[in-house]
Amino acid sequence: MTVDLTHDPAITELARRTAEFVRTTVIPVENAHDGVAPPEPERRALQAAAREAGVFVPHASPELGGHGLDMCGRAPVFEEAGYSLLGPLALNIAAPDEGNVHLLERVATEEQKGRYLVPLAAGEVRSCFAMTEPAPGAGSDPDALSTTAVRVDGGWRIDGRKWFVTGGDGAAFAIVMARTTGAPGDRGGATMFLVDADNPGMKIGRHIPTLDESLYGGHLEVEFSDCRIGDDAVLGEVDEGYRYAQVRLGPARLTHCMRWLGIARRAQDIAVAWAAERRVFGSRLADLGMAQAMIADNEIDIAAARGLILRACWELDQGRPAGMEVSIAKTFTAEAVWRVVDRSLQLNGGRGVSGDVLLGRFLREVRPFRIYDGPSETHRWSIAKRTVGRYRAEQAR
Template identity: 45%
Template structure:
């Protein structure tokens, strides 16, 4: 057994074997689809999603982080699996480890009732349905974005139903989703509701053109008009929506880090291969310090990001919400991976800005990551507030 084959600390042999199967599947099967004609500016179409998931199911790597008995791998184990699924932009889609489904499955597994799990969670785990998380609202309405307390969408109880009205924006995967988690505010505070999609009361008015293009259904603007939801489809209790959001947010932030670490790793492999094969000024590009040092910096950033993910995952595995730790990880990893993707483009020159490899897409996807699940600046602001609170408590 080589050092590379040894199980990582805190990771079972079973989880290591799952990660190895996922990597073999993504590299050997999924990567061949990266130029498929069914890929568009708003992600792969539903036929491609279904085809990839059928292949993942046959290979035994569909929803690999949730075991047959319904138990979830630890966060440290999830990290090595999701990193491998991210080696292709299509890997998380094929393996059913993508956002927002992965985070939604985690939330439902923690909070939903047995009946809600059977109706809404089971199809997600089986890879038979996609989901959307309806929280973010249009800035032009003064709605919730990085500050969810600004939520404008309302809900009121009418007999045995809740009636929801509002507008949502940047709702990932809404087009084609079959399960929705809708956030709204009642007199008690924030609430979450489970809904079956499509529903005529939830109307997609526009699918936005964004810098990224890997997520099925893209990112939509949605109008919610008199949506009636049975009371038993509320997730938890009225007014506790922000508490449930916290259950989801830290693991979801970290799983973004995991998946995009895989994509940055693959981009770096492509750039390194290019630099070793391509000659200029009498020698391979890798032998020019300006190029070789960029790739060396990539190795450093990738390793530091990997260790940061593992550290934060270990904190979450203790049962802690890990709010501050996940903010630190999200900032550090997103910035590091963006540097990696940017250097990969630079090393490859003209080839790096073309669609001939996934390097150009990796750059776009990872750039968006610095915004999604909270911009870097919001996380730093939150951490600065914690520093002040800790200082005040120590006085």
């Protein structure tokens, strides 16, 4: 297999312009809000500025105003956007909208695209993805799905509770995963539905207090009670929801990795700049062996994570399932980014835990990624299961 780690010049140039835009336009807004998601007028202003700079919605097709980047092409651009906590929001590539754009482009009907995808890609509306449920419902184990959708005259009725619905506050619509056959614990039997936020059967509940606060619209509880929708609200085919979820979840896990890798680089840059100038015990901090080890380990984690992300992206771009590669990249990157930010904070000493730099905010934001999109332990279980299965298959030949 020929391995070429270079990107097309057009992608390299887009990444460069994204980096410039984030540093000159986004980071000042981030600093003004201490890394927390800003009010709606500033979201719209940031996105208008990104559109003007030609870096808006890069993953969407040109027909939607984007650049139509494949997964490998997204990697450097999303990483540069992730250099600021608000960079993805500005480019309209933040979760969950980025993953929903990807899903709708692949699965939605033409009518659904016009109604939901076009305004979403344009940044005119926001969306959410309602899959996770309070225990004992679907979480790390999607087969535990308990929210139901049953046929009624004219369409469907959805009943159930969801939580950790990211972006739910102010979203114009939700993509809802509900069970259409079987019972909780059964494999399969799920369907995706498009539900407008003004549906009286969809009730927005409380904001769940979490470590992270930069994802726009928070993490919410949502209840579906006698939620009536038409047949035109079915996204894809009935009972094929889990198959479509893989269309979204694999790429979305990797784009999360790309964005958080940008924050790891930002933390490392802050740490190196401080260590290069800070004098302690008669020398610069960067000249001390323990500090050098942390700086070097950060570089190793960043480079290794980038390589694993690109490998998984390449597999997806070849049309392969890439479940193994995605799980490896997600697990390693989630933990590596935490290590990089933690070491960077340590190198900054008291300054690192102060509000004078955003390293403390970065630490709070990246920690949940070891749980979101599948806990590290679940991905390790999946990796081990695939590894053992491959061994058994080889022995049976």
